[in-house]
């Protein structure tokens with residue numbers, strides 16, 4: 001499936017990433033238009049995190065490239081916000097919740113410029129938005145997993161970006177964090193922002209996202225969820241994981257999506 005997207009906010013072209021000569025992503029091509037909430041879905045080891053890291057220039061590419069707003073990341077870095085997978089972060093470094101959120105402001109300031117009162121005000125507002133105002137001075141190591149995830153979200157908001165790339169923000173969080181996150185993502189989308197979220201839970205994928213990218217080392221499909229969230233394409237993505245797939249027709253039906261049988 002290769003729908004041509006006019007003026008994509010994110011464009012990935014012929015992207016291949018290998019780790020020690022083993023491909024993690026193979027010849028990936030897709031584009032994402034402005035103002036959609038996109039789920040990147042696929043089994044464990046499918047290359048979802050690698051895709052986000054390649055877009056952020058955090059892993060070397062064997063071929064191809066990713067563009068944001070029609071430019072290379074370096075030219076538009078401040079407009080792109082990355083929220084890494086929580087487990088990939090060393091939470092022992094000494095910083096308060098507010099310090100972490102303020103990191104979202106440095107790009108605007110330049111690393112060596114002093115933060116302004118407005119920066120601090122915005123950072124506190126973002127903490128309030130995620131329900132953590134009272135935890136501003138708490139060391140992040142002392143926060144729960146869900147609270148840490150919300151601090152990350154607040155940092156991303158503080159950056160006031162136009163494209164958000166988030167790796168598994170719903171993994172292992174409490175119900176309140178899940179709800180807050182989902183609401184925020186919807187608000188960002190309604191403001192015309194573009195949000196790309198790695199998500200491994202099929203049960204909620206079609207409910208949460210407007211668009212879906214199905215990935216398993218290769219790109220299986222991408223597009224509006226009604227076109228992509230079909231039993232055939234999910235089967236192609238998940239292969240032999242049949243226990244999981246037993247429910248796929250049911251899932252698609254629940255979402256009132258077209259089911260081809």
Ligand SMILES: Nc1ncnc2c1ncn2[C@@H]1O[C@H](COP(=O)(O)OP(=O)(O)O)[C@@H](O)[C@H]1O
Pocket residue numbers: 019020024042043044045046047048049050051
């Ligand atoms: N730094 C790395 N070095 C070697 N192999 C890696 C590295 N990171 C990921 N991989 C491998 O690349 C594949 C894709 O990983 P990843 O992008 O993390 O998948 P996902 O996020 O979909 O679970 C997996 O087989 C994983 O083991």
Ligand SMILES: [Mg+2]
Pocket residue numbers: 048049050085
């Ligand atoms: Mg991952």
